[in-house]
Amino acid sequence: MPLHTKAAAPLLRWTRHQLPTAAARAPAAVASLQQTRAASSVEAKTYKEANEYPDASFDNPFHRSGGTARETTSIPSFAKYRSNNSETSNRVFQYFMVGTFGALTAMGAKATVQDFLVNMAASADVLAQAKVEIDLSAIPEGKNVIIKWRGKPVFIRHRTSSEIEEAEKVNWQSLRDPQPDSDRVQKPDWLIMLGVCTHLGCVPIGEAGDFGGWFCPCHGSHYDISGRARKGPAPLNLEIPAYSFPEDGKVVIG
Known part of the structure; x- marks a missing residue:
């Protein structure tokens, strides 16, 4: 039961004849009650501070002792993280690790680029048409093939x-x-050139035209016996492809 209730309980049991005496004693009971409540409040506050702040002391870092300021900068020590090896040994290990990872990265990049280039390279059927070999012995003199x-x-x-x-x-x-003509042939008796008109890409007709060479009936371009543009709208001579003679009687184009 609260303290103030215990203190006030005797007042409730006074009779009519005892009431004046109890009223006289009431100020003393109230004062005792107030004193008891104040003591209880101090005890509760002290208990709370003791449990919430077990160490309430504060060390002022700017406290001066004997006129000398206390050091306020605290630098942590990393001694236990340091290697026991020498500085040269550690540097060699670091260089080795950097070089190893650099070599692995270069190898990975090389493999990636190589795979990309392989995918972009020409397929087997395209490479098969890159070069063609012709037997020249089957072409008689004065004929076109x-x-x-x-x-x-x-x-x-x-x-x-x-x-x-x-x-x-x-x-x-x-x-x-x-x-x-010497710039257009490797051997004077063999003329090899692309059969594409330099005007609009038509295919000229052989042994025709005003110059005994080739004639393009589409737009009237004339080429001589060396494949040079001589008349009509064609601006350039017929193109000479890359070719070679690996042996007599054979030519490789491409």
Whole structure:
């Protein structure tokens, strides 16, 4: 039961005749009650502080002792994390790890780039058409042969001596696309060039035209016996592909 209830309980049991005496004693009972409540409040506050703040002391870092300021900068020690090896040994290990990871990274990058290039490379069927070998012994003198190389027609002309002489005596400096016959052939009796008109990509007709070479009926372009543009809208000579003679009687185009 609360203290104030215990203190006030005797007052409730006084009779009518005892009431004046009890009223006289009431101020003393109230004072005792107030004193008891104040003591209880102090005890509760002391108990709370003792449990919530067990160590309420505070060490002031700026406290001066004997006129000298206390050091306020606390630098932690990393001695237990330091290696027992020498500085040179640690540096060698670090360089080794960096070099190893760098080599692994370079190998990974090389493999990635190589796989990418392999995927971008030409397929087997395209590589099969990269070069074509022709047997020249089957082409008689004075005749044309048309073959297919990389999806384009290729003219192979076995020229006669008179055709070679005619091609060489032309004043090539005056042509729209100046080029001597010697720059267009590796062997004078074999003329090899792409059969694509330089105007709009048509296929000219052999042994036709005003110059005894090739004629494009689409737009009227004329080429001589060396495949040079001589008349019509064609701006350039017929293109010469890359070719070689690995042996007599054979040519490899591409």
